[in-house]
Amino acid sequence: GESVGLHLPTLSVQEGDNSIINCAYSNSASDYFIWYKQESGKGPQFIIDIRSNMDKRQGQRVTVLLNKTVKHLSLQIAATQPGDSAVYFCAENSGGSYIPTFGRGTSLIVHP
Amino acid sequence: NAGVMQNPRHLVRRRGQEARLRCSPMKGHSHVYWYRQLPEEGLKFMVYLQKENIIDESGMPKERFSAEFPKEGPSILRIQQVVRGDSAAYFCASSPAASSNNEQFFGPGTRLTVL
Secondary structure (H helix, E strand, C coil): CCCCCCCCCEEEEECCCCEEEEEECCCCCEEEEEEEEECCCCCCEEEEEEECCCCEEECCCEEEEEECCCCEEEEEECCCCHHHCEEEEEEEEECCCCCCEECCCEEEEEEC | CCCCEEECCEEEECCCCCEEEEEECCCCCCEEEEEEECCCCCEEEEEEEECCEEEECCCCCCCCEEEECCCCCCEEEEECCCCHHHCEEEEEEEECCCCCCCCCEECCCEEEEEC
């Protein structure tokens, strides 16, 4: 999920596989993290969030892991489906700021 | 309960014209945020408003751009004398309160194309 080059990082998986999307953040004061899903032509949609006092949080088919030591966040999607194809953004809030900082995004492509 | 609504969904303007983008927050939400997104990039914060007040406009260009959120009606992002570099998707989000732990709900966006 690191931002390099001019194109979005892309993850291609087969339907039914598990997907892991990664995000690195730089602000050690960040205390709230959100994963958003953005389908083509639509606005970002909330998937799951996690606060800095937690290492892991699970939702329906999704799990977010937070490693504060290395400032790393990951989103795991179990049994990936074609409908999961989208761009996934991580966002962080730091030190009481109400304005999240968005990462550049990772494009997930699920092949049937 | 309708979500965040934005209109128009697509807007085409010629250089030098004005663009007006509208955003109606979710019912019960009094905080509105505007973001801009270029192709294959993340969202960049522009401005944060409450009813009748601009709270933070640190992400908004000082010239040609303005925003308002009147007591009645939608929030408006106004771009005067548009240039080709203004072409982007503009997203509005709303939240019930200002908090670092509050989820923001996004609208479908307005895609501005400047010819």
